[in-house]
Amino acid sequence: MAARMFALALTCATASALLTGHMSRLRADGRLPRGFSIGTTGLSFSPAEKPAMNAKMNMTLVVLDEPTESFAAVFTRNAFPGAPVLVGKRRMAERAVQAVVVNNKISNVCAGSPDGPVADSERVCAALAAELGLAGGAELVVPCSTGVIGWRLPVAQMCAAVPALVGARQRESALPAARGIMTTDAYPKMRAADACGGRIVAFAKGAGMIEPNMATMLAYVLTDVAVPRDALREMLPRVAAASFNCISVDGDQSTSDTLIALASGAVPLASGSAPLAEFERALLSVCAQLAADVVRNGEGVRHVMEVVVSGAPSEASARAIGKAVVNSNLFKCAVAGNDPNVGRILAAVGSCAGVVLPDVPIGGASIRIGGRSVFEDGRFQLTGDTEDVLYAYFKQAELPLHAETPCDEGFPFPPHERTVLIEVDLRAGDARARVLGADLTSEYVAINADYRS
Numbered sequence: 001m002a003a004r005m006f007a008l009a010l011t012c013a014t015a016s017a018l019l020t021g022h023m024s025r026l027r028a029d030g031r032l033p034r035g036f037s038i039g040t041t042g043l044s045f046s047p048a049e050k051p052a053m054n055a056k057m058n059m060t061l062v063v064l065d066e067p068t069e070s071f072a073a074v075f076t077r078n079a080f081p082g083a084p085v086l087v088g089k090r091r092m093a094e095r096a097v098q099a100v101v102v103n104n105k106i107s108n109v110c111a112g113s114p115d116g117p118v119a120d121s122e123r124v125c126a127a128l129a130a131e132l133g134l135a136g137g138a139e140l141v142v143p144c145s146t147g148v149i150g151w152r153l154p155v156a157q158m159c160a161a162v163p164a165l166v167g168a169r170q171r172e173s174a175l176p177a178a179r180g181i182m183t184t185d186a187y188p189k190m191r192a193a194d195a196c197g198g199r200i201v202a203f204a205k206g207a208g209m210i211e212p213n214m215a216t217m218l219a220y221v222l223t224d225v226a227v228p229r230d231a232l233r234e235m236l237p238r239v240a241a242a243s244f245n246c247i248s249v250d251g252d253q254s255t256s257d258t259l260i261a262l263a264s265g266a267v268p269l270a271s272g273s274a275p276l277a278e279f280e281r282a283l284l285s286v287c288a289q290l291a292a293d294v295v296r297n298g299e300g301v302r303h304v305m306e307v308v309v310s311g312a313p314s315e316a317s318a319r320a321i322g323k324a325v326v327n328s329n330l331f332k333c334a335v336a337g338n339d340p341n342v343g344r345i346l347a348a349v350g351s352c353a354g355v356v357l358p359d360v361p362i363g364g365a366s367i368r369i370g371g372r373s374v375f376e377d378g379r380f381q382l383t384g385d386t387e388d389v390l391y392a393y394f395k396q397a398e399l400p401l402h403a404e405t406p407c408d409e410g411f412p413f414p415p416h417e418r419t420v421l422i423e424v425d426l427r428a429g430d431a432r433a434r435v436l437g438a439d440l441t442s443e444y445v446a447i448n449a450d451y452r453s
Ligand SMILES: *[C@@H]1O[C@H](CO)[C@@H](O)[C@H](O)[C@H]1NC(C)=O
Pocket: 040, 041, 042, 043, 044, 056, 057, 058, 176, 177, 179, 180
């Protein structure tokens, strides 16, 4: 099969050279902004729901040197949120916070009596506040959990691990945290940017929503730039809308999705709107790259699709049409097979536009794939070598499957960051949106059909 040729052409030596490059990028990006320390630790426990199991959990701790008033968050809209989401929402009303604690393995959703999960999260926060000597107590600590839904947190073991967690703190790199929060992720995801004289570092976990019973996206943004609280709270939902909310692997929303931003304030921010705009641009770029990493890391994902819809009457309609393309099962399958089935893009665009823009004529729309025009002024442009050129374009954007890699360890990192770029210009306005999605492969189906067995 054509797909295999790409993987076989990669030798183990090439893979290890790529890995070296990737790791040096992560190390450089990981440098922590001023005013933060990070610790991680591991623990073993037997879940109450499955006593024969020897389960492993990681705890990850982010601590600010001083409490900060400048913090913001965006939470899942799922109507069955995890207890940490309920507690986190309460913390948002506090004057200040000073730490975030994350555990993987168990998401602490709807386990035990209604108050049980919330009390469990609060007990872990209280143990941390005590160990860190935070005068403000547990209210200064934001909890996050990710993993199995319906199991109880092993609170006693977690509290027993708190001294080791606090003792493991260092001020150099966020990389251990990016690793510590992983669940089914194949590799740590971390991005950074310098802005306004300071630094933004962000890390996330999430293998896409491809295991709807487990997957969650958690993302953390740390900065030393003194962005005022109100400004941060205003811009974070905007940034999330244009990054994390513009990705789709299969459209499932988890119970624990959380994005938290913390500013230590160690680097003063000049007054006026220009520095704030510069910071927001950098924040968006970091979050957009991180969101792309989440899609690329989705299990069974072989192509990342990037759909840019322009010329729309509104951003919302542009985004809806972009999502319609990346969520079209027929088109997703075509992309998986490197089949440039342009008709399926047109069908998806038209199907969505007919609903969200029923009175807007889009007959003059154009579609480009990889920069090549395939539809113009109501006509397909599928002449000559278009089909071959597009096939080759899809092919170079393909990601190798874990099982096809030449090394025993597979690819614990993305071997490239190419996307399949699809540009749709509706020629009906000035608004645009960029949406990322994934193809639909037989591996995806196999993984999720076998998930419970
Ligand atoms: C996660 O926990 C395991 C043990 O359960 C440990 O070996 C590993 O180092 C931990 N990872 C991090 C990043 O702390």
